[in-house]
Amino acid sequence: MAKRITMRQALSDALREEMLRDENVFIMGEEIGVWGGTYAVTRGFYDEFGEKRVRDTPISEMAIGGAATGAAMNGLRPVAEFMTINFAFVAFDAIINHAAKVHYMFNGNIKCPVVFRAPGGGGRQLGATHSHTPDVIFAHFPGLRVVSPATPYDAKGMLKSAIRSDDPVMFIEHATLYQERGEVPEEEYLVPLDKSDKKRDGSDVTIVTYAQGLPISMEAADKLSKEGIEVEIIDLRSLQPLDLTLAVESFKKTNKAVVVEEGHGTYGIGAEIVAQIQEKAFDYLDAPIKRVAQKQAPLPYARELEQSALINADRVVAAVKEVL
Amino acid sequence: MATTKSKKKAAPKKKKAASKELTAEEIRHADDREVGVGRAGDIPREKLMDWYRQMVLIRKFEQACSEQYQLGKIGGFLHLYIGQEAIAVGSIAARGDNDHVITAYRDHGHALAVGSETGPVMAELMGKVTGVSGGRGGSMHLCDVPRRFWGGYAVVGGHVPLGAGIALAEQYKGTDGAVLCYMGDGSTNIGYFHESLNLAKVWNLPVVWIVENNQYGMGTAVDRASATPEMVTKASGYDMEAHVVDGMSVCDVYWKTTDALARVRAGEGPQFLEMITYRFEGHSMGDPLRYRSKEEVVKWRDDDPLGVIEKRLIEQESCTQEELDAIDDQVDAEVEAAVKFADESPEPGLDTLYDNIFVPQ
Numbered sequence: 242m243a244k245r246i247t248m249r250q251a252l253s254d255a256l257r258e259e260m261l262r263d264e265n266v267f268i269m270g271e272e273i274g275v276w277g278g279t280y281a282v283t284r285g286f287y288d289e290f291g292e293k294r295v296r297d298t299p300i301s302e303m304a305i306g307g308a309a310t311g312a313a314m315n316g317l318r319p320v321a322e323f324m325t326i327n328f329a330f331v332a333f334d335a336i337i338n339h340a341a342k343v344h345y346m347f348n349g350n351i352k353c354p355v356v357f358r359a360p361g362g363g364g365r366q367l368g369a370t371h372s373h374t375p376d377v378i379f380a381h382f383p384g385l386r387v388v389s390p391a392t393p394y395d396a397k398g399m400l401k402s403a404i405r406s407d408d409p410v411m412f413i414e415h416a417t418l419y420q421e422r423g424e425v426p427e428e429e430y431l432v433p434l435d436k437s438d439k440k441r442d443g444s445d446v447t448i449v450t451y452a453q454g455l456p457i458s459m460e461a462a463d464k465l466s467k468e469g470i471e472v473e474i475i476d477l478r479s480l481q482p483l484d485l486t487l488a489v490e491s492f493k494k495t496n497k498a499v500v501v502e503e504g505h506g507t508y509g510i511g512a513e514i515v516a517q518i519q520e521k522a523f524d525y526l527d528a529p530i531k532r533v534a535q536k537q538a539p540l541p542y543a544r545e546l547e548q549s550a551l552i553n554a555d556r557v558v559a560a561v562k563e564v565l
Numbered sequence: 566m567a568t569t570k571s572k573k574k575a576a577p578k579k580k581k582a583a584s585k586e587l588t589a590e591e592i593r594h595a596d597d598r599e600v601g602v603g604r605a606g607d608i609p610r611e612k613l614m615d616w617y618r619q620m621v622l623i624r625k626f627e628q629a630c631s632e633q634y635q636l637g638k639i640g641g642f643l644h645l646y647i648g649q650e651a652i653a654v655g656s657i658a659a660r661g662d663n664d665h666v667i668t669a670y671r672d673h674g675h676a677l678a679v680g681s682e683t684g685p686v687m688a689e690l691m692g693k694v695t696g697v698s699g700g701r702g703g704s705m706h707l708c709d710v711p712r713r714f715w716g717g718y719a720v721v722g723g724h725v726p727l728g729a730g731i732a733l734a735e736q737y738k739g740t741d742g743a744v745l746c747y748m749g750d751g752s753t754n755i756g757y758f759h760e761s762l763n764l765a766k767v768w769n770l771p772v773v774w775i776v777e778n779n780q781y782g783m784g785t786a787v788d789r790a791s792a793t794p795e796m797v798t799k800a801s802g803y804d805m806e807a808h809v810v811d812g813m814s815v816c817d818v819y820w821k822t823t824d825a826l827a828r829v830r831a832g833e834g835p836q837f838l839e840m841i842t843y844r845f846e847g848h849s850m851g852d853p854l855r856y857r858s859k860e861e862v863v864k865w866r867d868d869d870p871l872g873v874i875e876k877r878l879i880e881q882e883s884c885t886q887e888e889l890d891a892i893d894d895q896v897d898a899e900v901e902a903a904v905k906f907a908d909e910s911p912e913p914g915l916d917t918l919y920d921n922i923f924v925p926q
Contacts (some may be wrong), residue, residue, distance in 0.1 A: 267737070293737065299767060304726045304760035311730020312717060315665070317737060320731075338720050339727060347708045347716055348699030349921040381923050407924035435926075482923075 242427040244290035249419040251393035252282050252358075254398035256320065258429070260290060263318060266404055269296035269309060270322030270358075279324055280419055281341050303413055306335030306357070310409070313355035314343060318404055326361030326413060328495050340409040341384035347495035355410070356403045362453055362503060364414040364551055369539035372547075374429055374504040376452075377513075379411045380480035384435055387481040389413040393423040396442040398432025408432060415453040415503070437484045439491070443471035446561050447491040449514055450501035451477040454552065458501050472499075472561060480510060488514065489521045496527035497564040501557055506534030576683035583679075589795050590812045592841040595868070604658055608816060610882045615659060616815050617889070620650040623674045624871060626683060627846075629900045630673065630690060630704075634850050635677035638908075639690045642719075643704050646674035648845035652777050653678040655818030656745055656840075659826060663735065663742030666712045667728045670705035671719025671777075673722055675881045679714040679766045681707070683899055684906035689730035701921075714766050721782075722748065722757035725774075725837070729761045732772040732835075743771035743829045745822070751782025761801040765835040773825045773836045777812065779844040801836035812842030813870045816877070843868070 246254070262265045267290075268283060274297040277284035287295045298305050302323060309321035323329040329336065336357060341350045363372035380387040386408050390396040396414070403410040440455060441462055448458045455476050462472045473495060475488045492498050498518060500511035511532035518530060536550040587595070619850035627645045634643050646653070653674035656815055657666060668675045676686050679696055689696025690704050697707050698716075717733060718724035728746030735742035752758055754774060765772050776796045788794040800807035806828060811817040818840060825836035843865040848852050878884035 296768070299760070299763055301760035301764055303757050304729065304764040307723070307726020307757065307761065308730035308733060308764060311667075311715075311727035311732075312734045312737070313730070314727065315731040316733035317734045333718055334723055335726065339718070339723055343716070345921045346698065346702050346706050347710075348701050349713070349924075350698070350708055350710045352924055386808065386923070406926070485742075 242518065243292070243424040244427060244483055245422050246393055246425050247419060248393045248396045248414075248421050248423070249280065249282055251397035252414065253284070254425075255397040255404075256283065257289075258284070259401055259404045260294060265316065266318045266320065266456050267294040267296065268322065269298055270305060270321045271298055271300055272466045273322050275299060276542050278322070280416060282456060283322075289415050292371040292488050296307050301489065302331035303335060303498055306332030307339065309355050309357070310340040310343070310353060311333055313340070313353045313409070314351050318354050320356045320404060323357060323359040325326055325371060325474050326359035326375060327371050329357065329359050330375075335356050336379070336385065336411065337382050341382055344408070345384055352407045353409045354407045356400075356412055357410070358412045360414045360416040363535065363547065365418055365539045366542055366544055366547060368542045372540040374535065376480055377504055377508070377510050379413075379454070380510070383444045384409070385463050385481060386479070388434055389412065389415065390478055391415075391418065391452050391476055393421065393425050394477075395432050397425055397440070398430050399434060399478065402431045405431075408442065413452070417453060418456070421456065432478075435479050435484055436443055437487045438476045438478055439473065439487055440476045441474040443473035443495070445470050445495060445497070446472045447488065447495045447498040448472050448474045448501055448557070448561070448562055449477065449488045449498060451480070452476065453503045454501040457554050458557055460554040461561065463556060464491050465561055470561065470565065483513070484516065485521070489518060492518055493525045496525050496529045499533060499557065499560045499564060500530065501533045501552060502541040503552055504535055505537055509534050527565040533557050533560045569625055576763050587681060587809065587811065589809045589839060589841050592809065595811070601668040608819070610660070613874065613878060613882060614884070614888075614892070616654050617878060618892045618896065619654045619678060620815065620871055620874065621893055622683070622899065623650045623653065623677050625896050625900045626677060626687070626903070629687070629904055631846075631850070633687075633691065633769055633904065640692065640706065641703050641705075642849065643672070643690070643850045644671040645846045646671055648870070649777055649779060649812065649842045650674055650777070651815040651818050651874070652747075652812050652842060654839050655815040656775060656822040657823035658747060659819050661741065661743075661826065663740050663789065664746045664826065665715060665731050665735070665742065666747070667715040667724050667731060667744065667745035668717055669721065669724060669752065670717050670719040671749070672705065672707050673748065675717070676707040676894065679709055679712040681709040681712060681714065683903035687907040688910045690908045691910070691911060693907055695906070695910040695921060698794040707916075722752040722755035725752060725761040726755045726764070728772055729765050729770055732765065732770040733768065734770075741830055743773060743826055745773050745775055747775045747777060749782060750778040750780070750787050750796055751790065753799055754782070754791055760836070761920060762800065762805065762837075766803045769832070769834040771820065771829045772833070773829060773838060775822070776837070776839045777842055778839055779842050781844065781848070781856065783848045784852070786856065796839040797837065799872060805835055805837045807837035807839065810838050810840040812840035813868045813873055815870060879898070
């Protein structure tokens, strides 16, 4: 049996199920308790689980990042929420220098099973400091798992896996996807944290994308299909570690690729993927691989101006036609 | 009394200190280090002798580190604990079975005080596979999790919220465990410190913040870097009971930490101790020491924590010089063996570079 729910509900269900399953799982962050979460993912949790396991914090990202890390080191499974990923910059040292390093630096003697949830992304007229898609920055460093699901099914299965993982996980949620609906099984399931997934079959061009790039690429695929162009879409789901098995396999079939990401293109995820595809499948290359990414400007407030900097289906369609 | 808040509920108190609590300024300028150790009589002689042994061990271990560094066998940064031995030894002696230790990068003393074996500690400094962190951490990243020592951390202040989190886990699990979270005076100026003290108070976490005020953050004197040179006053902003401790007196350190832990366990929340001490050597190896005068160093060397406990042992415990010499000889042998162990240990295999990045799924 499956039900059709929003990604918001899928994330909420995943958290609730894991908190019911394991007493050591708790959530902490700004406005996650009494308020119910600024994106309402944790609505009702405070009343259901109480303040021991649903911990409102002061506006103190350094302490949130560090205390969640310390609690994880000492045997708990904290899910710490940054109200937006933009605020996680304040906790960057706690995440990168501590959560992501203790297992290695102390020779496996310390484990750090912490999950950092962080909504992010542009397109909501929040201005330059509240609209980042900085996923690649977190994915640069060894020791931190970085995932960003695009469907309710993946969101639920991956959040449950993230909570059960013994590694620190940066769980990035694109805020415009919270309303996306999709089929989710009633019964329990898990989605691995390190596997990409094919989201559409096609034979002409391979699109490699993730998160908000997925619905945009799907929209582009529908448009292209009407013109007789069939794209294959690979959803990365995880950025660290990066699984390009399906992408390379698909590229060997289509010989052409477009990478779609919402973050800035400069030094972006697309750059890494293009490099790896040419290393792994140079002989299959029929055209330069194109990147569709956010333009290299801070995101402005004005609606149309902001939209002009972001990725959209028309830009993906144009890129696919260029590589054909 | 430097207490920043009078508490309604008093923790079970040990015998009260014979002398009044001194201010940081008085401790800095004290001529007689016997003050502040008025309860030494309560401490059994063998315990005092063991503290002396531990402090001598740290001193001689650090001197050996300095030599090994100059021989090129220790790389990277090396921060010596010489002058501050009484703090790690006295406070860790006060901890209970479920209490934890976490500190910054000047961490050799804490590792030895929790009982980590000298050989693996020295091996870590030499980057050997037998080191406490497998040669991956180095001088600034020692750890000994079975002894509840969560490590040294090298970003100033970065471990302070980790200490809060470790304390949170104890509180969450309902144990009587608390955390001794050490830091230097320099870390009281970084955001981590303030956010963590605030969070600890809001959540009533079982943690004792121990500021080892050695008068300098690297080469910058406390009064040039901190709005207040009295670290103890910083706790009042977070409604936290705070005391000044003579960091040169292992007994004062022991009692004040014992009392602070008792208050934590009585449910009085996080506690703050400013321990006045002095770093006899440079910040790290190769420090040109341009920021302080020779006279100042000589003055503080008169207050050597080893001299303070030695005097007490001889004058009040009728300890003989022969007894102390025997301890020194035993420690010499132990340090020598540690260096030999480290020297003879292999380096980590190059095929282990990718080990322990992630936990095997």
